[in-house]
Amino acid sequence: MSLNITSIAGKFYGYIPFGDIVLYVTEFSAISFIVAIFFTLVVYFTKPEKQLESQIGGFDTLNYVSLEELKIRRLMAILCGICTAFAMLTGDLFNYALFLALIGITNIGIVAAVKKEWVLNAAYYYGLIAMISTLPLFGGAALILAKTGTLSILELAKKPYDLLFQKILYAAGVVGETGVAPFYAAKAEMFRAPGAPYILMIHLSSLLIVIRTAEILLTI
């Protein structure tokens, strides 16, 4: 049998089977995988930046990330990067949804370690959205399974199915799970909080996930 698919993702290079869940490598997913792994390495080797906050009529204060906060945020950022990298390769809708759930949790972890009121507030509301959106995400995958009888993207790509509303539900789930994460990072003024490279992982993972979701939804 052949595992070849014709899609917008470019040339098909090969596959990595884990039972029914088959990871596959195309031009698109290989490039995204390398980008995600590269930025994970950047996060691992970079020291967090310090910030000098100048104040009117007072002494300037130096904001820095303490070692224990650095450790948990770096761990979460690295987990987020690895999950993003493998979400680029996965060939199964349910598996992809689980990777998204894990990325959502790690995003909350990156944000929640900052002990500042407005940051924790934003992390809380982001957590609410991530919890709400598990329903459309897994529900969309379940409806696709019910209608087509399979979850594998490689199998779904072989036949044309009419999956418009299931895809809308799935996309809404993706938007809630990781798509709104940069909004909350920006709202929380995380750029003003110290610790530069970790917060960028949220944006990078969200960007790559949105592109990969578009590719999946156009393929199946």
Place this chain on the structure above:
Amino acid sequence: MDIGRLWNYISRPEIVPRLFALFLCIIMIVEFFVPTTYNEDQLYPKYPPQSQVLKSSLAPYDRGGEPLKTPADIKTQYPQFEPLRGRITAYLTPPAIWISHKTLYFGTTIVSTPGGILDEILYYTRGLDTILESLTLLVSFMIFSWLYLHRERVE
């Protein structure tokens, strides 16, 4: 209506979950009325509800076969990647064997999951899913325990 006030309204973090939930409600109400079909040729078939009750002690999860001896007939997407398909279905740990001899409702007790029955679908054909599920749980415990241990540190 000043559009600037609208932008300011939706820019507050506590408003976004409400807007998202409303958006989701609209999508799901529309979707409820869209006709859809059910494919009978399912990848992971389930027995009809209640069809195994009081016949087997593994009631909802009895997929047939004898563990490590005779393989059960398991339907999978890519049989060529699963050479040991059907062999570990319903493999029981020694305490689970003891309980399953005592009661016919073993499959629905808390003992049967996660360690009691090694389910073929969960642990072999879709093993990566199970790894990710437990990893999600572990990561959320990590975040919680870090926040709990550092609860005294306030800025």
